[in-house]
Amino acid sequence: xxxxxxxxxxxxxxxxxxxxxxxxxxxxxxxxxxxxxxxxxxxxxxxxxx
Numbered sequence: 001x002x003x004x005x006x007x008x009x010x011x012x013x014x015x016x017x018x019x020x021x022x023x024x025x026x027x028x029x030x031x032x033x034x035x036x037x038x039x040x041x042x043x044x045x046x047x048x049x050x
Contacts, residue, residue, distance in 0.1 A: 006045035
């Protein structure tokens with residue numbers, strides 16, 4: 001999920017690909033952001049790159 005989001009895929013498309021609701025994607029991403037201490041997808045992409 002994080003890799004898809006970091007690649008610029010919308011929450012709706014991520015949800016469709018993973019067979020979950022867009023709200024579930026939002027919740028998971030917000031938890032990922034909190035754990036990594038970030039606030040945006042661009043920061044997520046940078047964090048995943050290392």
